[in-house]
Amino acid sequence: MAKSFMGVRVQRLREERGLSQVALARQLGISASYLNQIERNQRPLTLAIQLRINAQFDIDLQAFSDSDEAHLIADVRDVLAEAGMEALSMAEARALVSNTPSVARAMIELHRRNRATAERADTLAARLGDGHKLASFALPGVHDEVRDYLNQRYNHIAELDEPAEAIFNDSGMAVGDVGTKLAQRLAERHQVQVALWRGDDAARQGARAFDPATRTLRLPDHLRPGQQAFQMAVQLAHLELSSTLDRLIRDGGFSSAESMRLARIGLANYFAGALVMPYQAFLQSAEDLGYDIERLSNRFGVGFEAVCHRLSTLQRPGAPGLPFFFVRVDRAGNVSKRHSAADFHFSRVGGTCPLWIVYEAFSQPERVLTQIAGMPDGRHYFWIARQVVSGPVGFGRPQKTFAVGLGCDLRHARRLIYSRGLDLSNPSAATPIGVGCKVCERHACPQRASPSLVER
Known part of the structure; x- marks a missing residue:
């Protein structure tokens, strides 16, 4: 396992509980000097100590997990890139998020509010300019707020x-x-x-x-x-x-x-x-x-999309399923649903990647497509995608068409029936994708639709 240096989080735990270093060290069965080194990031927070913290204070271990860091790191870099500021290096972003996650979340929230305010001002200006009467409308960004709430709970309630x-x-x-x-x-x-x-x-x-x-x-x-x-x-x-x-x-x-x-x-x-x-x-x-979605759909009497969505919610402590990410898009590239029980990052700016298999699903209806996707940060994921149709049946009755995608970290792919016959260990088998053109580091991508805000 990767070493976890989370000294500030341990300090925050002490402050919230009103404990001195000596008192907390005594409860965890370690020396005060050892705890001092953990808080100063001179020693990692081991899994054994995380388990002791959980036993003593009934704190979810995911509070000390690296999985949430991937979301925050990517979001922080997105925010700075969209703001036109110098992009943080991965090392700087990781240090910020690891040591002060609350500050990172505050930055993201301030950016979300600023973006919502700007969009609201643009909408008002457009309505006034066109001579329309001012009417009530939903504040932009509310969907992101609800999605963030679910993602912060790892999509499990x-x-x-x-x-x-x-x-x-x-x-x-x-x-x-x-x-x-x-x-x-x-x-x-x-x-x-x-x-x-x-x-x-x-x-x-x-x-x-x-x-x-x-x-x-x-x-x-x-x-x-x-x-x-x-x-x-x-x-x-x-x-x-x-x-x-x-x-x-x-x-x-x-x-x-x-x-x-x-x-x-x-x-x-x-x-x-x-x-x-x-x-x-x-x-x-x-x-x-083997996570066969069509057979699960038949067994439980629900649609393909419903099964994919449910698979992304199976994170019960002590009895978790695979940590999936779920997304639904339309032909125009609009993302109407996105949930992540793990560390895949859905960009907040710049749309999504056209090389992502989820868009290929529209050209091959009824087929379940697969993709090994490589991200700019070196992580690899396994994705499946299929087109879905909903709405009334019958001639002349309009229906809604979407593509849904379900993904997981590549290390879990062998447990899925869809990975049979694929060479999961071959790096050349991965399709290099990004989180969206505006914040993608692949400047030489032949499918680029707009200049990247991230400097070379």
Whole structure:
């Protein structure tokens, strides 16, 4: 394992607990001089001592993990590059993040607020210039705030995952057939009846609508049984876990009413996925099937995208799945979903890389594509991607088309069925990609779309 020098974090732990070096050293069973060397980054924070800290103070070991550093380092370098400042070297960025992670996060948050303010000013100027009346609109950046909240929790919300699994078991639900018991629970406990919209009304009304006056949950008729169950589970989250959602949103420290609204939607959807694909049963199936997404989709009665999203949330302490990253894009390159349970960096500026396999999925519908991707920092990842289509069926009824990607660190690729027959140890087999043209260090890339903000 790489050595972890995290002296400032240990000092911060002492300050928060009001402990002297001698007192903390005594609790950890080490000498005060040894602790002093750790705090001064003269000695690494070993795994054994991290485990003692966890036992003494019940602190998540990920607080002392290097995995979060990769996100912060890349974000800090992105922020400085976009601001037109001299780019930090990797060594400088790592030193900043390792020693003062709170300062690094503050820099990123200040940049996010500045960018949101600038975008809001541009929008106001455009509206006033065109002679339109000033209307209310969502503050730019709220989606990033919700995504950051989920990513900081490694895309795993135990407060929702565990109740979802308990409801699945207590209600006698069966894998792949959750809808029947869900409809029964909604009717018996909440007097809610489920009805289907027919024809074009379903397309106009969206995926789900609840009428509290008639206690009716209306769903589009084009949804498959697993999708219907998902939407019923979303409604169940609002009915049975409202106080939990309130607490998570309150503790999340969201900056606006719009970000809190989006967070509530995201958390309710998280619960729904955890109920339709309960943790232990889903993880065991994933391991048994070599993470074959199409077979998992068939077993649990849900779509390809839903399975990919659920795979990116399996980070329960003591029983984790593979640390996946999940992304969804449209043909124009807009990223509408991105979640990371590990250290892959989705750039905040400059779009994404056109050499990324996720964009190739649009040209080969129905096929699952694979890619070994090499990043400028030397890290290698394994990606799978496929096009997905959703929406009403029938001639002349518009549908939504996306491509979804699921990735993991290359060292985990052998556990995936998709890596069979690939030479995972051959560096030349990797496609050199970046996080986005504006912040990519590959200046000679033939696919470059705009000049890099990062100096040579």
